[in-house]
Amino acid sequence: MSPQTPKKKAIIVCTWDWYYDSHRLSIAKMLIEADYEVVVVTRLFKLQKEIEADGVRIIDLPFSRPSLNPIGELGILRSLRKIYQAEKPDLVFHVAFKPVLIGSLAALGKTIPRRVNAIAGMGQLFLKKSLKIRLIRLLVMTILRFLFRNRSNQLIVQNRIDLEFLRKRLNLSSDQLHLIRGVGVDIDKFVPTEKTNPIPVVSLVARLIKEKGVLELVEAARILRRRGVKARIWLVGEPDKDSPEQITETELQNWESEKLIEWKGFQNDIRQIYADSDIAVLPSYSEGLPKSLLEACASGLPIVTTDNGGCLEVVDDGSNGLIVPIQNSKRLADALATLIGDRQLRIQYGLASRERAQKEFSLSLVLAQVRTACGI
Numbered sequence: 568m569s570p571q572t573p574k575k576k577a578i579i580v581c582t583w584d585w586y587y588d589s590h591r592l593s594i595a596k597m598l599i600e601a602d603y604e605v606v607v608v609t610r611l612f613k614l615q616k617e618i619e620a621d622g623v624r625i626i627d628l629p630f631s632r633p634s635l636n637p638i639g640e641l642g643i644l645r646s647l648r649k650i651y652q653a654e655k656p657d658l659v660f661h662v663a664f665k666p667v668l669i670g671s672l673a674a675l676g677k678t679i680p681r682r683v684n685a686i687a688g689m690g691q692l693f694l695k696k697s698l699k700i701r702l703i704r705l706l707v708m709t710i711l712r713f714l715f716r717n718r719s720n721q722l723i724v725q726n727r728i729d730l731e732f733l734r735k736r737l738n739l740s741s742d743q744l745h746l747i748r749g750v751g752v753d754i755d756k757f758v759p760t761e762k763t764n765p766i767p768v769v770s771l772v773a774r775l776i777k778e779k780g781v782l783e784l785v786e787a788a789r790i791l792r793r794r795g796v797k798a799r800i801w802l803v804g805e806p807d808k809d810s811p812e813q814i815t816e817t818e819l820q821n822w823e824s825e826k827l828i829e830w831k832g833f834q835n836d837i838r839q840i841y842a843d844s845d846i847a848v849l850p851s852y853s854e855g856l857p858k859s860l861l862e863a864c865a866s867g868l869p870i871v872t873t874d875n876g877g878c879l880e881v882v883d884d885g886s887n888g889l890i891v892p893i894q895n896s897k898r899l900a901d902a903l904a905t906l907i908g909d910r911q912l913r914i915q916y917g918l919a920s921r922e923r924a925q926k927e928f929s930l931s932l933v934l935a936q937v938r939t940a941c942g943i
Contacts, residue, residue, distance in 0.1 A: 759867025780850025
């Protein structure tokens with residue numbers, strides 16, 4: 568009897584355990600089903616038992632998400648190189664901009680047959696325009712252009728604007744670049760429900776930071792109140808205390824005392840939030856492709872969002888929702904008022920959202936595309 572062939576090994580590198588659990592758990596399960604041993608390298612907070620219960624091994628690595636300075640990440644780079652040297656993976660899967668940059672540098676000179684890099688969105692590095700950020704951006708893009716000369720490096724992006732931008736900037740070949748729109752949504756888990764709210768509920772589900780358009784939504788709530796338009800505005804999520812853009816608890820409490828919003832905090836079951844909502848809103852400044860809108864689509868909700876690349880992948884203006892300019896509270900209020908005042912339009916857009924989720928964003932479709940990128 569021949570000895571059993573050892574399993575291939577895959578390492579998933581992700582900044583935080585909650586982000587892995589929320590956005591990339593399905594990738595680990597896919598790899599396990601493909602008979603890989605899976606190791607997750609992430610910053611651990613409180614989800615170790617839950618993650619290990621899925622059959623993966625964890626290596627704690629203290630990423631610090633807000634920092635944009637690659638020089639300050641040399642300790643993480645050295646640690647990751649040691650991990651790759653010890654583990655000898657057949658596949659590495661880097662998730663988000665910082666792990667893509669540091670992980671690809673760490674893989675230099677290592678015999679790793681497949682290197683997959685998933686960028687969810689361009690984030691602060693491309694939103695801000697200060698001299699410091701522009702210099703860091705130039706350095707980062709120069710490093711990435713060098714790294715992607717290695718044709719084993721694969722890049723996954725989530726929207727067409729990022730696709731064209733990075734194709735040109737990084738000089739990528741067609742077999743290196745993959746457009747996979749989001750992380751997918753379980754269309755059997757998120758389903759439409761009948762709406763019976765006497766006053767329409769508008770829900771924003773997101774990390775509570777300025778870049779998600781929270782300030783604009785609060786101002787839109789003030790505008791709606793002045794117009795006499797009645798709605799309940801739910802903010803669902805927690806302040807991101809590691810982000811310089813965080814919305815503080817004091818701000819949230821003040822808005823609640825003004826009766827502008829209802830802060831629901833972190834919710835484990837977003838299905839119930841969307842079941843109880845009439846409209847989903849995300850006035851974000853920049854997105855790869857937001858998971859919250861995929862779940863809203865599958866839940867059969869009409870959506871109000873902004874004209875950034877990721878959100879435009881989910882919403883067709885006048886089909887399954889309304890698109891407004893970024894950082895424009897008046898236009899946001901106008902769009903919300905349109906849907907708040909027209910139940911039949913909400914139903915029409917909601918049906919279109921559900922159909923789009925089924926055809927374009929199902930988890931099974933996305934995982935099939937990820938398998939191809941991973942060479943499985």
